[in-house]
Amino acid sequence: MPTRLLLVEDDPEIARVVRDLFLREGYEVTWATTGLEGWEDFQKGDYDLALVDLMLPEMDGFTLCQNIRWKSDVPIIIISARKEDEDKVEGLHLGADDYVAKPFSLVELKARVESQLRRWKRYRGVQTAEHKMDYANDLSIYWDKLQVYRNGQEIIVTAKEFDLLKVLAENPQRVFSKSELYQHVWNQPDADGLHTVTVHIKSLRAKLIDPIKEPLFIQTVWGKGYRFIGEPL
Incomplete structure (x- = not known):
């Protein structure tokens, strides 16, 4: 099964570049343009990682991260132009695993995604399934x-x-x-x-x-x- 990413980004230029990067790497990418759409997509699918912008219409990225974390332990990486330390701290406090500030290097983003996915796979490998x-x-x-x-x-x-x-x-x-x-x-x-x-x-x-x-x-x-x-x- 291909690794599935959820990308929640309302800037079409950034979203297309990020989506195309991971599609070329063999990932399956779902792109949502609003926070609410991203939350609905997350509930419908089985994702390995979520990339979430903070400044989103309908539901902001902080709320989306919080909702995802209440439901799942899947890795979350925030990608945002907001560079204030308070935003980073709040995002991490709400359950995000990493924070990448815009503008970012695609090489760096790819490396951070791969790092979080390695940890996620190890976690799932030792996690006891509590059905x-x-x-x-x-x-x-x-x-x-x-x-x-x-x-x-x-x-x-x-x-x-x-x-x-x-x-x-x-x-x-x-x-x-x-x-x-x-x-x-x-x-x-x-x-x-x-x-x-x-x-x-x-x-x-x-x-x-x-x-x-x-x-x-x-x-x-x-x-x-x-x-x-x-x-x-």
Whole structure:
């Protein structure tokens, strides 16, 4: 299988040069021109590395990096004209693995991509595939099958409910605002659906038999959002 790259860049001249470079090297490249398009492409495909610009329409590169990292450990390299140290630090803090400032050398970019891919392949080679996760209080989540079990019985959840549970459970103890959850799960660039998040969290809690006052899995952090507090076994 060819190595698959996701390139998210709204400057067509830069994007074409970068895309053509890696196509010549035998990579498979998907090019997205907005942050939202890049996020949708990432969810649909199986990528080995993402190249992300920061100044993107619809969804900025910081948010895109954050969304990708919540979902996957795939390497992320930021390519941006913004050279301020604060931008570099924020990008790396949100999960990016490297930062290349524009204008950049194609030779340097190629070397950085190859370096990150070597690390990614080693990581995947030793990584234990966790297709199932068990938690205290008889909760089991099957990631590949999109199934949830409580007390040995399957809980029928909707696709959106599973996606909410997944992003929370894969980032335990991290507080997610309703806006972040809506943007991540519903792929929307703004926070118009905050009530939608509330409704789905309420439904998910009911199905998990997870009382709001003494939660076992999903805790409300008042004024901030929600976090997953299930204890892994």
